[in-house]
Amino acid sequence: MEQVQEGSGIRISRPARRIGWLGTTPFFAIHLLAFGTIWTGITPAAAICCVALYFIRMFAVTGVYHRYFSHRTYKTSRVFQFILAFVAQTSAQRGALWWAAHHRHHHRYSDQVEDLHSVSQDGFWYSHMLWIFDEGTQSTDYNRIRDFARFPELRFLNKFYLLPPIMLGTAIFFWLGASGLFFGFFFSTVLLWHGTFTINSLSHVFGNRRFATTDHSRNNWLLAIVTMGEGWHNNHHRYSGSTRQGFYWYEYDITYYILRALSLVGLVWKLQPVPEAVLAEGRASDRLHGSMAPVLPGNTVQG
Ligand SMILES: [Zn+2]
Ligand SMILES: [Zn+2]
Numbered sequence: 001m002e003q004v005q006e007g008s009g010i011r012i013s014r015p016a017r018r019i020g021w022l023g024t025t026p027f028f029a030i031h032l033l034a035f036g037t038i039w040t041g042i043t044p045a046a047a048i049c050c051v052a053l054y055f056i057r058m059f060a061v062t063g064v065y066h067r068y069f070s071h072r073t074y075k076t077s078r079v080f081q082f083i084l085a086f087v088a089q090t091s092a093q094r095g096a097l098w099w100a101a102h103h104r105h106h107h108r109y110s111d112q113v114e115d116l117h118s119v120s121q122d123g124f125w126y127s128h129m130l131w132i133f134d135e136g137t138q139s140t141d142y143n144r145i146r147d148f149a150r151f152p153e154l155r156f157l158n159k160f161y162l163l164p165p166i167m168l169g170t171a172i173f174f175w176l177g178a179s180g181l182f183f184g185f186f187f188s189t190v191l192l193w194h195g196t197f198t199i200n201s202l203s204h205v206f207g208n209r210r211f212a213t214t215d216h217s218r219n220n221w222l223l224a225i226v227t228m229g230e231g232w233h234n235n236h237h238r239y240s241g242s243t244r245q246g247f248y249w250y251e252y253d254i255t256y257y258i259l260r261a262l263s264l265v266g267l268v269w270k271l272q273p274v275p276e277a278v279l280a281e282g283r284a285s286d287r288l289h290g291s292m293a294p295v296l297p298g299n300t301v302q303g
Contacts, residue, residue, distance in 0.1 A: 017122060018135045027133070030092075034190045036182040045176050049184030053168075054192055055228070060088040061196050062230045062255040069100035069148055070107075073243040074259060075270040082153050091192055092165040094132075095158030101144040102137060106200075107240055110215035117200045120216055128201035129193070165189070195226045203233035210285050211238035219251075229253030239278045243271040247282055 040046075064084040067073045076084065085096040093099055102116060109115045117131040131137055140158055142149040149155060157163070173181040207218025217237035224231025224246065232245040232253065246253030262268045 016136075017126065019126075019130050020133050020135050020138070023133045023138075024130075027129075030186055031190055033182060034187040037179070037187055040178040040182045042183050043176070043179045046179040046183040049172065049176055049180050050188040050191075053172075053184060053188040054195070056087070057091040057188075057192050058195060058228050059255055059258055060084065061091050061093065061192070062228055063259055064088040065091075065093065065096055065099040066103065066230070067243055067245075067255065067259070069096045069145070070103040071240050072147070073241060073272045074263070074268050076268045078151070080267055081151075082157075085154055085157055086164050089157060089161055089164040090168040091196070092162070092189055093193070093196065095140065095154075095161040097142070097145050097149055097154055097158040098140040098161065100148065101141050104144050105141075107237070110217070110237060111204065119201055119204045124201055124205075127204070128197045131200075198223050199227060199230045199233055203231060207231070207234070208290075209234050210282050210289075211235070213237045224252060229255040235282070238282075239274060241272055242274040244274065247274050247279060 065088045068076070068081075068084060069088075088096055088099075105114075105116055111118045111120050113121060115121055116134070116137055117127040119127040121127075122131070140149075142155075169181060169185045172185045176184055203218055203220055203223055204216045205218065207220030207223070209217070210219055211234055213234060215237055217234040219234045220231045222231065223233075229245050229252065230236070232247065232251050235247050235251070236245045243259055244253050244256040245251075246256065259268060259271060263271055
């Protein structure tokens with residue numbers, strides 16, 4: 001533990017940041033492998049594969065790791081839950097239980113000293129990606145995710161979290177060859193990682209603050225495109241129990257539209273709405289400050 005001097009003068013303890021640099025090796029190796037595309041070239045099939053794998057897996061990150069396992073904003077069957085977890089884990093962002101347990105911790109302590117990935121506490125690169133390799137974030141605290149840890153098949157996936165991405169990469173290689181592997185799989189995986197990570201880093205720095213939450217979360221229309229709806233991050237920190245994060249019709253939320261489609265065919269159900277009181281609160285704030293203020297650093301409408 002290390003002592004941190006707070007503005008109020010109160011000293012609070014938190015685990016010291018200790019990045020396991022050796023553990024970052026595969027992560028940076030995949031970045032280098034993405035450049036293998038220079039030698040393999042890009043076939044049309046590999047290009048389609050890259051775009052498809054980015055969007056399918058981004059949906060799985062936001063719609064599954066985040067809106068299902070972390071926040072339980074809809075329900076599904078045990079079989080489809082396993083399929084969703086498997087697809088989400090092809091993103092190579094560790095197990096669904098690991099992801100959700102750490103994310104629940106973020107909501108509990110966002111931008112406080114205990115937060116595991118806070119820009120204001122630890123700087124951009126740590127909050128963006130280095131926190132993943134911190135010795136303090138390696139294990140899964142099953143107490144934080146007891147509701148899903150009771151399923152042995154999910155604990156299996158969580159333990160062998162590299163199985164889904166290795167299976168996907170291997171299948172792509174045999175199907176589309178070297179170009180498919182290097183551009184379709186490795187390159188899209190790197191894009192997907194950094195697209196996802198912007199929510200922990202940039203979405204707590206750039207954008208509009210419709211709601212005066214206790215953290216620094218922002219709504220950012222550009223990041224909402226990159227992340228298929230997660231960019232409405234200030235909305236989400238105000239109310240994390242709803243399936244949609246774009247609270248109003250003009251706040252596009254592709255992940256939510258896909259979940260709505262899945263609910264129409266009966267694969268998922270009980271999608272949670274945004275409470276009317278929260279919507280009214282947001283409308284009142286927009287009338288005062290405007291909702292789509294430019295994406296600029298320090299654009300703090302409130303709070
Ligand atoms: Zn969340
Ligand atoms: Zn956040």
